[in-house]
Structure formats: C-alpha cells, structure tokens
Amino acid sequence: MGLMVMALGFAFMIRAELGSAPWDVLHIGLTLHFGLTVGTWSILIGFLVLMLTFFLTREWPKLGAFLNMIFLGVFIDIFLWMMPTPDSLMGRWTFLIIGILVIGYGIGLYIAPKCGAGPRDILMLALTKRTGWKVQWVRSMMEVLVLLIGWYLGGPIFIGTLMFCFGIGTVVGFSIPHCQRLVDFILERREIYENLNKGSIRVNDYDGISKKSR
Numbered sequence: 001m002g003l004m005v006m007a008l009g010f011a012f013m014i015r016a017e018l019g020s021a022p023w024d025v026l027h028i029g030l031t032l033h034f035g036l037t038v039g040t041w042s043i044l045i046g047f048l049v050l051m052l053t054f055f056l057t058r059e060w061p062k063l064g065a066f067l068n069m070i071f072l073g074v075f076i077d078i079f080l081w082m083m084p085t086p087d088s089l090m091g092r093w094t095f096l097i098i099g100i101l102v103i104g105y106g107i108g109l110y111i112a113p114k115c116g117a118g119p120r121d122i123l124m125l126a127l128t129k130r131t132g133w134k135v136q137w138v139r140s141m142m143e144v145l146v147l148l149i150g151w152y153l154g155g156p157i158f159i160g161t162l163m164f165c166f167g168i169g170t171v172v173g174f175s176i177p178h179c180q181r182l183v184d185f186i187l188e189r190r191e192i193y194e195n196l197n198k199g200s201i202r203v204n205d206y207d208g209i210s211k212k213s214r
Helices: 002-016 022-034 038-057 063-082 089-111 119-131 135-152 159-194
Strands: none
Touching: 002 022, 002 063, 002 089, 002 159, 022 038, 022 135, 022 159, 038 063, 038 119, 063 119, 089 159, 119 135
16 A cells, blocks of 8 residues: 555656656656656666665565565556646646655555565665665765766656655655554554454354354
C-alpha cells in the first residue's frame, strides 16, 4: 500500500509538469533520450543501485528493497497512464502540492511495517558506513548528482523540484508517526482477533469438535 501511494504521488508531480523529484528527473531524462517508460527506468536504476550496494556491502538487500524496485516502477506507469495533465495552471499547482503530500505519506506507510528500505536508502546507508560521512551529506550528494545527470539529459527541473527537496522532509516528519500508529493499530487488532491465545473467548465460540461453551 505504501509503495502504491508513493507512486501515486510521483505521478501527480510528473503530470503537474512544474518540476519533478530528483530521481524522477533522471528517469524522465533517460526516457527522453533512450525511450522506455518512466516506471521501467525506475526499475532499471533501482536494480543498478542494488547491485552497487551489494558490491559495497557484500550483503543481499532485504525483500522490501526488491519490492520497492519492482512495484514502484509498475505503479508509476499505471498511474501515469490513467492520469491526464491538467489544462490550467491552477490544476497543475494543485497536482504538485497533492503529489508532495501523497509522496510523504506513502513514504510513511512504506517505512512503518519495517520490511526493509528502498534501493536508494540502502545505498545511502552503505556509502555512509564506507565513507564515515554524515547521512545528510551522503544523501544530499546523491540527490545533487542524480539531479545534475537528469538535468543534462533534459529532465524537468523547476519550482516543483525545489519544493520537493525542501518540503518532503517536513511532510515525512509528520507522516511517519501517524502511519506508524496506524500500522501498529492494524497489527494489534490482528493479534486480538486472529490469535486464539490472546483473544477473549466468546460464549458462542465453537470449533466444530468439542461441545459448545453454552
């Protein structure tokens, strides 16, 4: 669900045509030069990032990284196919703002289950461990490098790119606690209603073999 919501946000930003997130600037630039879809390039770049991370750490990433690599690209293509570009400037600004907010909450939903980080996050952690630099410096250098390559390839850099870079951290700061509480609530309800050792026994419970409790 988190990957799907995050992909929906990226699709909103791309269709707004007011500047995309740094990695999407790269994906769109590659699409303009070499063809294929934006989602396909997201998958291919994610795979290259995972391979680079493997060579740095000699450890295979968790399942969540591979799910991120595949499903994020697939969902982006699906939403881009379904979603038109707004005709008015107001509509495009609305798409941009919705996109940033939706991406932030998609990240929160994706992180809350603790099933593994995405390819870019894993590479960031690997480079941080290898270089000894601070996480924010490594991540900033990655984003700037990707943005420059995407810009060179003709990717869309505009006001939306700056709004994403400076605003996504604030949105994620609000979204992660909310999403964590939501996921914890869902998991706790599952334990109560599906775990026979923790759930309360009701008078009408009947397993089909023994006598009814009432």
